Amino acid sequence: MPQNKAIPQHRKVYEVLRSHITDGVFHEGDLLPSENELCTVHKVTRPTIRKALDRLVNEGYIVRHQGKGSIVKGIPKGVGILSLTGTTSAIGQDNLLTHIVVKPEIRNWQEAFTFPLNQREVESGCIYMERLRLVNNKPVFFDITMIPNINLPRFTSRNFENKSLFDVLRKYYQVEVKGGEQKLLSIVADERLMEYFKVGPGHPVLQLNRKIETNRSGFYIYSQVFCNTAEYALYGIF
Amino acid sequence: MPQNKAIPQHRKVYEVLRSHITDGVFHEGDLLPSENELCTVHKVTRPTIRKALDRLVNEGYIVRHQGKGSIVKGIPKGVGILSLTGTTSAIGQDNLLTHIVVKPEIRNWQEAFTFPLNQREVESGCIYMERLRLVNNKPVFFDITMIPNINLPRFTSRNFENKSLFDVLRKYYQVEVKGGEQKLLSIVADERLMEYFKVGPGHPVLQLNRKIETNRSGFYIYSQVFCNTAEYALYGIF
């Protein structure tokens, strides 16, 4: 055998079916081929097929109904990633504008929004930036992002106007978000937020402190987000 | 006729093992009995045991290593399920108290916190309850829960003082939380919240509107949570 690493059959079947869903061969609401059909197509037995389908269920690609079949649910949405939801109407990407308040610059760490830092992070310093996001020309988000200055050449000279921070990290540095932890609290706007959000005193603001885990082990992104939820609420699935 | 559907063997085994982990019979790092041992104990075959163990892996209770065994990972932190985190110190279960403001009662639906209801939900009415949760004898959470009154016999007469709502649903009605969606916003306390939280006017409060998906298709739980984050923040992973 030329192949050292044996990939299990159920995994192969899973990969095929999964890619067929993500690539649009099967659409939302479609009925997958029955287990027995899949058996003959892939030349394996039912338990093997079922193992592949079980995984697709767990990951949210399909739902199954006894007596009926396996129904395609679609591509699962990112869990825990909060997005905006309008109180009046849905918002597209068109009316979203990002204004860089503080361009990425190298600083010393102050503190990471109540998250403890390790020695390596403190020593390497951080890339600091502040952004204000406007929806329909109204400021809704203000966020501070701090990234350890570890193996990110020429990062501060990148252009962030069009691309999002995470797009840049993924494309140029192969850094991908895997998960993270967050703390949420409700505060009243301070002087700075009153100015940014153009609101009066006593205005309630949603604050998120996030520690974002990446595919680089030990490499975390720290982010503090303030959100004026008067017109738009934060939306997420879990 | 109340037809009691037979509970599968793999589910029984799962329940036993799961409760042994949550109740502290097995601790973090412990090795579970081997599959063959579990087979003889529960008088089932390996595929059945493995199905139960697979689920425990998926839910994060255990990890398994070929040739070694199944290692207890502990009680998983719910993804998207927000929990409390103290600004001063960690909080145990001891200093958590739940006070039922409005006992479960059957009502007509008013509205489901901005989530649209379908015809079946509206017709069946809802089980309504209000709870106030205290941490160290200080009120921190106030939540309103609305559950469609569909196939939940004797629900309103259950005792919720010790068991949590979701424990009751899982144990007596086989209803399990699968996921859901939520909207978060920051508001100022109204009269009622000022009274419950014992705070003055203008106090910021975190509000969550949640639509919780269950294993019963089309059966959703609607929940509105108000949180005084002055001393405790909401914590979640994603």
Added chain:
DNA sequence: CCTTTCAACTTGTATTTACAAGTAAAACAA
């Protein structure tokens, strides 16, 4: 004494067989 080998575990993969239970449409009877 240390190293290697091996035997006895563990979980992982896969097949085969059987029946239960839910669904939907065809076939049938009124």
Added chain:
DNA sequence: TTGTTTTACTTGTAAATACAAGTTGAAAGG
């Protein structure tokens, strides 16, 4: 036509069996 039954699917559960592959510690060898 209308309502019921049957039938042919679907997925769900469960057993018995076999072998592969990783781990560990004890026995055998130097």
